[in-house]
Amino acid sequence: MKESPTESGGGGLSADNSSGTVFIRVAVPELKVQKCLQFQLEDTVWQAKQRVLVAFAKQELRDALNYGLYLPPANGR
Numbered sequence: 001m002k003e004s005p006t007e008s009g010g011g012g013l014s015a016d017n018s019s020g021t022v023f024i025r026v027a028v029p030e031l032k033v034q035k036c037l038q039f040q041l042e043d044t045v046w047q048a049k050q051r052v053l054v055a056f057a058k059q060e061l062r063d064a065l066n067y068g069l070y071l072p073p074a075n076g077r
Helices: 045-055
Strands: 013-016 021-028 033-040
Touching: 021 045, 033 045
Parallel strands: none
Antiparallel strands: 013 021, 021 033
């Protein structure tokens, strides 16, 4: 997992099909923080969630394992 210095526009999701990676903007509104993280397309949801928890480990996430992943609708989808 690498953090990207730039954030993707739009819905927070940007794919690079040539390298098999996807950049996802992750926000935690309660802490007023967000990061853009890079994942492999073959990663499972559980692996992605674990990586997000590690990325936000310095912040005080209360009940971190109960957090879920949510992709808001964009462009009518």
